[in-house]
Amino acid sequence: MINTAAIDLTVFDTDHRYLFINENAVKDTEIRHWLIGKTDFDYCALRGLDTSLAVRRREKFTECIQTRKTVELEEKFVNQHGEAHYSIKRFKPIVYKDEVRYVIGFGLDITELKVYENYLEQSEKKYRDLFESSLDLIQSVDTNGKILFFNKAWEERMGYSKEEIENINLFDIIADEDKEHCTELFQRVLLGESHHGIRVSFITKGGNPIVTGKQIGRAHV
Numbered sequence: 001m002i003n004t005a006a007i008d009l010t011v012f013d014t015d016h017r018y019l020f021i022n023e024n025a026v027k028d029t030e031i032r033h034w035l036i037g038k039t040d041f042d043y044c045a046l047r048g049l050d051t052s053l054a055v056r057r058r059e060k061f062t063e064c065i066q067t068r069k070t071v072e073l074e075e076k077f078v079n080q081h082g083e084a085h086y087s088i089k090r091f092k093p094i095v096y097k098d099e100v101r102y103v104i105g106f107g108l109d110i111t112e113l114k115v116y117e118n119y120l121e122q123s124e125k126k127y128r129d130l131f132e133s134s135l136d137l138i139q140s141v142d143t144n145g146k147i148l149f150f151n152k153a154w155e156e157r158m159g160y161s162k163e164e165i166e167n168i169n170l171f172d173i174i175a176d177e178d179k180e181h182c183t184e185l186f187q188r189v190l191l192g193e194s195h196h197g198i199r200v201s202f203i204t205k206g207g208n209p210i211v212t213g214k215q216i217g218r219a220h221v
Contacts, residue, residue, distance in 0.1 A: 006024060007024060007106060007107060007108050008022070008024050008025035008087075008089075008105070008106065008107025008108070009021075009022040009024070009025060009104070009105070009106060009107075010022070010025055010104070010105035010107075011102055011103070011104055011105070012061070012091075012102065012103045012104075012105060013102065013103075014065060014100055014101070014102070014103070015039075016039050016040070016057075016058060016061045016103075017037055017038060017039055018035045018036050018037065018038060018039070019036065019037075019102070020036075021035055021036070024107075025105075025107060031046070034046075039054065039058075040053065040054035040057050040058070041054040041058075053075070056073060056075075057073065057089065060072075060073045060089070060091055061091050061103060064091035064092070064093050064103055065093065065100050065103065068093050068095060068100060069093070070090055070091065070092045070093070071090070071091050072088060072089070072090050073088070073089040073090075073091075074086065074087070074088055074089075074110075075087050075088075075089060084111070084114075085109070085111045086109070086110045086111050086113075086114045087107050087108060087109050087110060087111075088107070088108045088110050089105065089106070089107050090105070090106040090107075091103050091104070091105055092104045092105075092106065131149075131151050132151050132152050133152075134151055134153060135153050136151075136153060137151070137153055137154040137157055137158070137202070137210070137212060138150065138151045138153070138154060139151075139154050139170070141170045143190060144169070145169045145170040145171050145186065146169055146170075147165055147168055147169070147170060150165060157204065157210060158173065158202065158204050158205060158210075159204045159205035159206055160205050164205070170186075171183065173202050173203055173204075174200060174201070174202060174203070175200070175201035175202070175203055175209055177201070178200045178201055182198075182200055185198065199211060199212070200212060
């Protein structure tokens, strides 16, 4: 089961020499057997890899031995086709009679996760660009009405500084005659409803009303 596990699994002695390597970690049988008793520096020399890989692993391995705690290292590889692959490596000490006897290495491929994170990052950037360039007044609030985000148009039209906005609640800037109605709608939104075309007057820092047609989306927790 250990040898065919879907994660990289290795066992080291306290000098960082390989004692065991499962098939997922090194698929080539000859190389896997050859690595027993050797180090990542030997592996880098065999594969013609930059020894910085071995140096980073040795640093984390040493930290694991010294602290007697599990340590983690994220690695990135680029294959001959220019495709990037990512993995997480963890070193876990095995302590017996108050002495570190072995270190178990775990490896997990996180390439799909990294691709997804990059997609989310790019999507967030596009959203942020649209958010900031819009001429509409846009703000986001928490479930208590505290303003969390606002775009440039909102800041310029309302006249408040960023520092002042930190202490402003949505209902502080709604005209008195609209507060009761907006409070009711806000509570309904928190229950999952969406409302469109709501006319409401915002009061600027200078006391001037700005009448807007608002859309209130569903609440997100």
